[in-house]
Amino acid sequence: MTATPEQKIPFEQWDAPSGEWTLPGACPVRTNRTLLLEAATRFLFPVVLVFSVYLLIVGHYAPGGGFQGGLTAGLAFVLRYIAGGGSEGVEIGSRLRLRPPVLMGTGLLLAMITAFAPVLVGRPVLSSAKVSFLGVEVVSSLLLDVGVYLLIIGVVLDLLRSLGSGIERDAEAGQGERP
């Protein structure tokens, strides 16, 4: 946070956080909150996401790729769920406007389009080409990896929804004990 002349932040508060330390939208009435975890998640979440994108892009030449990147990004959401989620799925549900199946479908669709696209220029299915993009050499199969990345994030979110908040909701409704 850099101080602009308009804001006039006092010198002692130059490193004060601009937002809440806890997770936005986290259920305020929950009794078993772990503040330490919530605050740590606040820091870790963007870092893990950026690292997952790094894994996604670097995957063509070094260890990484869409699957690994997607799982890493998924873990970031798992962390948020553990810190702020609950039976209502407050944390994930309140922040996420996209439904996980749609994310999965979009990823799969992107991968399939990338698979078919070379046919349009007379190359075999699934072949890739190097493209110079803003001075950086990018392989066109990166798009396929992006599709896989989205697909895996969708799968993790769907698991969090069904096996995470879904089960907790069942347990609270007293349906947890089945024959």
Added chain:
Amino acid sequence: MSTLVTLPVLLPILGAALSVIFVRQATLQRLIGIVVLVAVCVVAAVLLVAADRTGPVVVELGGWPAPVGIVLVADRLSALLLLISTVVTLAVLVYAIDQRISDYGRDTASTTFHPIFLLLSTGVSLAYLTGDLFSLFVAFEIMLAASYVLITRRTNAERIRSGMTYVIISLTSSLLFLTTIALVYASTGTVNLADLAGRVAALPPGLRTLLSMLTIVTFGIKAAMVPLHFWLPDSYPNAPAPVTALFAGLLTKVGIYALLRTQTLIFPGDGPSAVLLVLAVLTMVVGALGALAQNDLNRLLSFLLVSHIGFMLFGLAVDDARGAAGTALYIVHHITVQATLFLVSGLITRRTGTVSIDQMGGLARRSPVLAVLFAVPALTLAGIPPTSGFVAKLALLQAGAAGTVGTVVVAGFVVLASLLTLWAVVRVWIRVFWGADKEPLPDDDPHDELVIGTSKTSAPMYVASAALVAVSIAIAAAAGPLSAVTERAGADLIARVPYLEAVLG
């Protein structure tokens, strides 16, 4: 042309993606499934014509040449099986869609059913088309993962139990398959099927036999070959009718196809294989006797399925062009007729409210259409002339008669197993369709898809079943050209040269 070969694999994935995205639009979802499968049918037909006229159609994925990259190959056998499988899948989808509409209403969309159904179709297509042992493993995994979902949807405790048997046995066979691939790769340094054909021949005989037996056990589990069949009559009958029809029609036959492909291409023998002949006899007899002891209609049909796997093993065991041709023809016939019987069994169950044969009766008078729909595929399965079953069995018997003393003896067992099949289906006919009219039983658990004891059955379910009956009649009517194609396919399989030349150049 070569791009076409990828379509049967990629189009269903595309369809699955679209039907997940349009998860709220129930009608659109149904339409996507049907359009995709119709498109794959057309592509498969074109591939069959092309493969029959000009030899195998090969595509190198990503432009990587054969032994290094992955190839998809559509030769006569795979294109033919792809075509018939997709036709059956399409009919089953229409039946399933209509069952879902009449049970849950027109507006009920599903996040899982349609995408998973299409993914299963992808797995089946890939299994037929791939020219690479590891892709074959991937194909089986796609197929199995999809089938785990389909067999355990809308569950009750009993189905979870039988689903677990199915999942555990499938995982075991996948593990064996993976081990086999590792051994094959360690000993030859390649997983390309065409490349393996040459390299496995150079291995010591003991190692070759080991690898060959491992593939027989692996695919034998998937094909439900006796004594590896015990899981099938336990798990299949506990799924909803369309799912059982799809599994019974396709999954076991994909196992047989994989056996046929690997045994002829990688492990060509010199003459009839004694092991396979014994296994064929065991499978035929144990399956048929098991069927005679059943009172549950679906379990009875499952045992008959096991029994008829033996017929296909017999053609494979004869190990010449006629035997391979007979097996190919039998697979085509059996995919159609077995799926039809399970669909009709679903209709019967909806009519009577039970799967127990003892509690049914007098259906012929109450529902003559159902009686015809059952009678035709039942007689086809038993192999009464002039049905497609007769044509396929004739091809197998001719192959057996032209072979050694051993194959002639086993051909006798083919006739015996056919008679036992006839006995089993006639028993069903007498108890279910003749006799005193019994009142339909009420549905004791309306929430499962298994037994729906109402007479709520809409016309398209009959139409889909009737369409499959028509397909099996068409197979009998087109027996001449069809058996000519399968004979050429069988000759290709034994000669190996067209496949090897097409892939390796």
